[in-house]
Amino acid sequence: MNLVAHLPILPVVVPLISAPIAVLSRRGSVAFVLATTASWAALALAVALWVQVGAEGTISYAIGNWPPPWGIEYRIDTLSAFVLVLVSGVAAIILPYCRRSIEAELPREQHYLFYAMFGLCLAGLLGIVATGDAFNIFVFVEISALASYALIALGRDRRALVASYQYLIMGTIGATFLVIGIGLLYLMTGTLNLADMRQRLADVSDMRPVLTALAFITAGMSLKLALFPLHQWLPNAYSHAPSAVSAFLAGTATKVSVYVLLRFYYSVFGAGLVSDLGLREVLLVLSLAAMFAASALAIFQTDLKKLLAYSSVAQIGYITLGLSFESVAGLTASIVHLFNHGITKAGLFMLVGGAVLVMGGSDMSRLAGLGRAMPLTSFGIVLGGLSLIGVPGTAGFISKWSLIVAALERNQWWLVFAIALSSLLALAYVWRFVEAAYLREPAQPREGGREAPPSMLISAWILVAASIYFGLDSSLTLGSAMAGAQSLLGAAP
Amino acid sequence: MTAQQLILASLSLPAVAAACIGLAGRRPNLRESVTLAASSALLVAVLALAQAVLAGERPRLRLFEVMPGLEIAFEVEPLGLLFALVASGLWVVSSVYSIGYMRGNGEAHQTRFYACFALALAAAVAIAFSANAFTLFLFYEALTLVTYPLVTHHGDAEARRGGRIYLTVLIGTSIVLLLPALVFTWQAAGTTDFQPGGILRDKLDPIALAALLALYMFGIGKAALMPFHRWLPAAMVAPAPVSALLHAVAVVKAGVFSVVKVIVYLFGVDVLDNVSMQWLVAIAGFTIIAASVVALGADNLKRRLAYSTVSQLAYIVLAAALLAPLSIIGAVLHIASHALGKITLFFAAGSIYTAAHKTEVSQLDGIGRRMPWTMGAFAIGALSMIGLPPAAGFISKWYMLSGAMEQAHWAAVAVIIASTLLNAAYFLPIVYRAFFRPLAAGAAHVAHGEAPLPIVAALLITAAATLALFFLPEMPLALAREVIGAR
Amino acid sequence: MSQFGPFSYAITIFLMVAGLYIVIARNNLIKKLVGLSIFQTAVYLLYIVPGKLIGGTAPIVAEGYDTYSNPLPHVLILTAIVVGIATLALGLALVVRIHEAFGTIEEDDILREEHAPR
Incomplete structure (x- = not known):
């Protein structure tokens, strides 16, 4: 198997696989090594992708060899490569930090679950950035969000539970708004591939559902990225979560949500529509x-x-x-x-x-x-x-x-x-x-x-x-x- | 050493010294030796650079590019050199003074004090040698931040309040006014390099130029132009050596230095000729008079000196704003002469505090008889502030006055003369009290003599230098002439 | 497209708004989750309804069948249902933990209790 050809998907797959293995190992130390290795591997892969994008331009990868727009496409351009490096880099630097921090904050039997959740969250965030498919974005948004709800709830203070619950409600509403927007776009264009969607939008005559989709996506992602005044979930979630989780989410989660917004605004709707609304x-x-x-x-x-x-x-x-x-x-x-x-x-x-x-x-x-x-x-x-x-x-x-x-x-x-x-x-x-x-x-x-x-x-x-x-x-x-x-x-x- | 290595050495010496001071923290004697050695070495390096510059060289050093078109680069030109000479020369003297003062008053956190002091000098030298406004801005902010721990040295509620005002005014003006001015300059001219004749010729219409100039003049809060002068009196909560070197020399001169630099090298004097400068002259004039009046009413000695500084700094802004060659020479000279005079006065204030624990002017009756050296030096400093011979202040004031007359700007002439009278009115009574009034009854039983030797030595050196600059002004004058392009 | 026409959208939107209303208005953490589920279910309808044709079959080419329903929305919603269940499960688990920690699942009481020392 030629690994280089599969480069675009590997940063997502490696942490994703590390998570279930970490659960199966049931050992904190094994899970720690797994998660750390996975995150450093993801960083290395992201940097490789970045270099490749810099040299050759946008990379398109068809999952399972189903060509886009029918299959799911992974599409890495300069922006996504940059965000991939940020997310995987922050994760790779935080994981060595986690070991002592988590030892002090969590009971021993939860350690392997923590690293599993961390791996899932990382995979989700990287997936959002790497994919070129609208519904895939939603799925990864939920994967990372579910993992981060669990991570926040691990906080020492019982208020972490409430913070996590509040984040769960707000985050789910945000993600559901996103999926409503994507659904409307799918209804109007008949495609889920972002690049394809953009081309087909040009032929759509009735723009009202498209603008509705834009509004839903904006509102949903504004919730996820904590745009004032939709930020209420954020302060509690960050302050009661375990320290390593606060650091990781603060460095990556909202940033990836901004990325999603950017992606939809400029790769799908185009600047004109955004201004129109x-x-x-x-x-x-x-x-x-x-x-x-x-x-x-x-x-x-x-x-x-x-x-x-x-x-x-x-x-x-x-x-x-x-x-x-x-x-x-x-x-x-x-x-x-x-x-x-x-x-x-x-x-x-x-x-x-x-x-x-x-x-x-x-x-x-x-x-x-x-x-x-x-x-x-x-x-x-x-x-x-x-x-x-x-x-x-x-x-x-x-x-x-x-x-x-x-x-x-x-x-x-x-x-x-x-x-x-x-x-x-x-x-x-x-x-x-x-x-x-x-x-x-x-x-x-x-x-x-x-x-x-x-x-x-x-x-x-x-x-x-x-x-x-x-x-x-x-x-x-x-x-x-x-x-x-x-x-x-x-x-x- | 090549000139470039000299630049690098002058920039890194104080910074390296700060690191060494930190490491030598547990051994006070070693720590103070490091300070003395570094300050002397810095002075030697700057003097060596002075030779090159006086010979007509303009050594440059490019470090690296921060953003496309914005690089950290240094160039030694006459104005910067003069500022660097003043700062580094007085660092040596004030290091001697600090040793006497800090030990004499048993101050805490002395390692932090010396380290931040060295860092402040590094920033000041970097400001002096900046080749572009971007580099200047970077180190301008750095200077504010490294002097903050010095201002709040005592750590009590008063120090915290002073520190807050200090930071808010200095960072506030620089971020809200100076930074936009800088970005605007960069967008208009495509560069922020300091060049003789300026970089904004034909780039902006007069109204935009005037607005930009206003942003710069108020944005450079360290020049203490009213209404952004409050930080200077607030900074007086610091120990005396800090007030002396930083708030009479390094920090405030960094401010007026930037003002002159911006007017001469960013805008260009003849470009500004088409722009109305009356408002700036008016504000500077107002600052001169208003600060003098406040000083007149201040009983706290350091507060009086601080407001005197505000007023003296405004002289430099006023002289630069007149745009006459003679007044610009005066402005440049005043950077040096005011530095020498004011540091002497602050040294004297610290000396009085150390020996007699007195801070108010009204407590100083008869103190001249107990501390003749201190008060003698104080008198020389006061003469320089007023602008009387045989002190250095006379020369710079003379040039400023000539410039104002050359421009036939009678309002400016009137301001300078009126403020001279005011200066005399708030300085001479102190000298009179010290020498001619009988000892205050309550203080008579507290026996004290002169301050410790390092303190007295330091203030005698600066007093002597104030006199020397009057008799031998050739070198600063030569540098000042080169600033306006005349040899 | 669907034969239900605007009627189906009306149902969808009614469910959506009702769900959202429950999330906002209810004080009980479980009821909030119920509302959230209704809200998500409305989205399933939004996807599925336009894809279904009356008389349409799965898209398997066979003799006698020429009307096919669009299978993609069904597949997507299968995924969305999984996500919804996971969210609900996690939410309920959190509520159980909150009940253990605070002794109540009423939001007001929890917020009051949060600032009181344990």
Whole structure:
């Protein structure tokens, strides 16, 4: 069997297979090795795909040799390869972190189930990105979502159960909206293949069901990507989940949902339809609301994990703001922020997870004096926080710069200032941590100098270092984002 | 060493020093030796660069590209060199001073203090040598962040509040105003390189130019133009060496340096000739007068000095905004002369605090008799601030005044003269109190003499330098002339 | 296309909205799940109904049969049903755990209890 020919599907299949084997093994350590191997393999495969796409252009793969549009097609272009690398990369870096983190947070008999769920979630997320088939997207959305409900419910606190339940209800409604939209599209075009759908849409005379489909898909995915004000599930889910899960979902799940939205908007409907429905204005208003309201809410959180979760909602606002420009510059900003924020936020949640492990909680009052007690952890959080603000020299700055370029291109000066002002709110919430960690004395003195286990600290610092590196050399990220944006809009008539 | 290696050395020396200071944290003597060695080495490197620049060279160093067309690059030109010389030279002196001050007052977290201090210098030198506005912006923000731990050094509620104002104003102005200005410049000109004559010629209409200039002038919050001056008094919660080197020299001069750099190398003086600059002159003039009036009423010595700094910085902005060659020379010179004078004054304030634990002007009656060296140096610094010979401030003020007259800008002339009177009104009474009033009754029984030797030595050096710059202004003058393109 | 015409869509939409209403309006976690299931079932109808022709058979070429129903929606919905069952099962499992942890499955009570120490 020629494995290279099957490259597009392998990143999905490998973690998918690792999950049932992990369950059968019933051993935490075996499951850990399996999941880690699978995620690193997925990363290697994703990078291989990325290189191949860069060299040869879009790859199309027909599952079971059923040629599209009848069979299910896997379609990897520059954008999907980029997101595949992000998702598998974050997973590969988080898994070594999981071992100690999970040991501390979960009872031993649940370990192998955790890794199985992790594998399923990863497979689902990668599948969403790799596939070129609309219904397949729905199936993978549900696979990853079901796995993440279970993962969140594993949280130590009983509130994790409620958070997971709420996420289940909201997530299912979102996914069902998506499948309604896909169904309407199927009714109008008679195909499920995204590329084929786009061509056939041109011949559809009655556009009303198509616009309805667009509305359903937008609403459904907005729920999944936690666009303000559909974000209510997110803060609880992220703050009560096990640390490793928060980090993984924060870095990948919402980002993949953004990808789905991008895919439907520009590979299926086309820019014209999106504007016709007034979605640009809707997205603009909601993004601004997210940037300001969610940041303001973040400032008043007393729990660091919840603060970061609200910050995620705000940062998603930047991503959708870029989307609303509907220009190459805007989409570039969206895609590059999708990547930059993914790695930064995952790194931050990992570091906070380490702090929770040592200090016993993520409440600000508990974290007082963290700078002295865990210098490496808290310095990492500060660096990640600087990237959230968008201080030059961090990945967040590249995103902010691209976003301002996009706003200026449209001559929307007020938006430029809005973007800048909202980063001041980020400054405020990041500085709440800085003041707590460095300028407040701990409530009760404790023997300092105990850091999180090295495996956790190193994994987290890899992501923090990456968010600095990509702030100083953006050729890789910005270049890919720009190529992705061009391919998305280039396909437009 | 080639000039490029020298640039790299000047940038990395303080940064490496910061790392070494961190490692040597448990051995104070070693730690302080590192600081002294690094600061001296930095001064030598910058002096070596000065030779090259005075010989007409413009050494360049490109590091790497961050985004397409935006690279981190350095170029040593006269203006930057002057700023780097001032900053690195005074780092040596203030390191000596810091040792005396930090030990004399038994301050905590000294390792963090010295490390952040070194990092702040690294950022300041990088700002001085920036070859484009993007690089400048990057290190401008870095300077704010590394000085934050210094401002909040004491960690109490007051320090936290000061730190918040410091960050909010500085980061706020730079992100909300400076960053959009930068992106706009980049979009209009396709580059952010500093070039003689500017890069915006024929790129924008006068209204857009004026708007962009306003974004820059207010965006550079470190220049403390009103209404964005609040951070400077707030930063006075820091220990005296920080106020002295950073908030009289490195940070604030980074601000006015950026202002001059933007006006001369980004816009170009003759491009701005077609743009109305009256509003900027007016705001700078207002800042000069208003800050002087506030200083007049301030009883806290460091607060008075801070508002004096706000006013003196506005001189530089005013002189640059006049666009006359002579006034620009004055602006450049004032970067150096105000630095020397103001650091002397802050050193003196710290010295008084260390020896006598006094912070208010009203407590200083008769202190000159107990601390003659400190108050003598203070008097020289005060003369320089007022602009009287034989202190350095006289020369720069003379050039600014000549420039204003050359432009026949009588309002500016009036502002400069009025503020000179105000300066005299809030500085001379301190000197008078110190030397000619009897000792305050309550303080008489607290016996104290001069501050520790390193402190006194440091402030005597800067006082002497203030005088020396008056008698030997050739080198800074030569550099300043090159800024406006005259040899 | 279907012979039921708009009528079938009316049923679909009624079920959809009814399900969604139950999810939003009910306080009981199980009832919410019931609503969610109704909502999902409505989507099954949305797919299946247009694909079915009266008198249509499975698409197997054989003598005497020339009307075929579209098999694809059926297959898709088979998948969707599996997904729906999995969601329901997971949801119910969560409700069981919530009942163990909080002693109630009424949302109000849970939210009140959440902030109280265990």
